Amino acid sequence: MKRIVLILACIYTLTGCSLDDDGASLSLSLAKITDAQMPDYFETGEVYNFPISYMPSNGCEEFYGFDVNREINGNVRHIYVFAVTARYLDRTDCDDPTEQEKELKNIVITGDENTEYVFHFWIGEENDEAQYLDITVPVGEPEATEE
Numbered sequence: 001m002k003r004i005v006l007i008l009a010c011i012y013t014l015t016g017c018s019l020d021d022d023g024a025s026l027s028l029s030l031a032k033i034t035d036a037q038m039p040d041y042f043e044t045g046e047v048y049n050f051p052i053s054y055m056p057s058n059g060c061e062e063f064y065g066f067d068v069n070r071e072i073n074g075n076v077r078h079i080y081v082f083a084v085t086a087r088y089l090d091r092t093d094c095d096d097p098t099e100q101e102k103e104l105k106n107i108v109i110t111g112d113e114n115t116e117y118v119f120h121f122w123i124g125e126e127n128d129e130a131q132y133l134d135i136t137v138p139v140g141e142p143e144a145t146e147e
Helices: 002-016
Strands: 026-036 047-055 062-073 076-088 100-108 116-126 129-138
Touching: 026 129, 047 076, 062 100, 076 100
Parallel strands: 076 116
Antiparallel strands: 026 047, 026 076, 026 116, 047 100, 062 076, 116 129
16 A cells, blocks of 8 residues: 555656746846936935936846845945846737836945945946946035135
């Protein structure tokens, strides 16, 4: 009896998983960032949201999210931002791409007044080398210059 149960369990396990996956395949890619609206300066401890415009490579791509990588080098915080899009490979009724806008949310500023944040927004590649739109934002209100 134990053998029969074991054999049935093995058969059930082997036939329970189908190799034919009828689900739609998803492809992720990077979209070129075309604009980012940043403040003139940050205040320590504040949380910021930034509108970011990007251009998908075709009309079938939908926004998937932002990929954000951080590096700290002394008093400079480097933030690399990539717009990620997704496309279901079975979609063929694609329109021409149009510029889109999403918000990069909940960026917490932790540096003191001597800190700079350098945002590197991915805008594409040239000669197999990543190209970025670089925007530097200091922490603390810049001193007013007298004219």
